[in-house]
Amino acid sequence: MADIVPPERRACKRCGRIDKWDDEKETWVAAVAGGSKQRGRPHCLHEWDITGTYNPLSE
Ligand SMILES: [Zn+2]
Known part of the structure; x- marks a missing residue:
């Protein structure tokens, strides 16, 4: 069974920045x-x- 992870986290393939989704602020932090x-x-x-x-x- 595959884990389906909602896109609540993202990483930049160029510079290595990592964001996570903030539910309260409704933006990436x-x-x-x-x-x-x-x-x-x-x-x-x-x-x-x-x-x-x-x-x-x-x-
Ligand atoms: Zn970047």
């Missing part, structure tokens, strides 16, 4: 790993490792 926020590079055009069809933000 930088995940904390090793005691520091995983923000990646500030000017990275992030390429997330989740499918492009899921977009909770209506931009």
Whole structure:
């Protein structure tokens, strides 16, 4: 049985930024790993490792 994980976490394939979905703020926030926020590079055009069809933000 495969685990179906909702896209509540995403990682950038370019700079290594890791976001997690904040249900209360309803936005992505930088995940904390090793005691520091995983923000990646500030000017990275992030390429997330989740499918492009899921977009909770209506931009
Ligand atoms: Zn990035």
